[in-house]
Amino acid sequence: MNTSHLLGERLVALFLLAVLLLNPPLLLIFDSSNSVAQVPTLYLYLFVVWALLISLLAIVTEFTPSPTDDEPSTDEELQSSVFRDPEGA
Numbered sequence: 001m002n003t004s005h006l007l008g009e010r011l012v013a014l015f016l017l018a019v020l021l022l023n024p025p026l027l028l029i030f031d032s033s034n035s036v037a038q039v040p041t042l043y044l045y046l047f048v049v050w051a052l053l054i055s056l057l058a059i060v061t062e063f064t065p066s067p068t069d070d071e072p073s074t075d076e077e078l079q080s081s082v083f084r085d086p087e088g089a
Contacts, residue, residue, distance in 0.1 A: 007064045014056055021049045 020026070030045040 003065050007060070010060045010064065011057075014053070014060060017056075018049075018053050021053070022046075 027042065027045070030042045032041060034041050036044055
C-alpha cells in the first residue's frame, strides 16, 4: 500500500473522530452548570478534545512511514519518463 494513501486514510479517520467528538449532541452532555476546579465542564471537554486531536495529528504525521527509495513516487516516475534519453544512452 502506498504510504501517501495510508497517511490520507489516517487523516480522514482523524477528521471523522473530530466531527464525532465535536458534534453538538455530544457537546450538550457537557453543557451543564457543573465545574471541575472552577472550570466549566464544557470548556474542559473542549480543551481536552482539542489537545487530543492535535496530539493525534502529530503522531499520525510523524510516525507514518515515508516512501523509501525503492518505491518511487508518482512525481519521480513522471520525471524519469519525461527526461528519459530516447536513444537509451
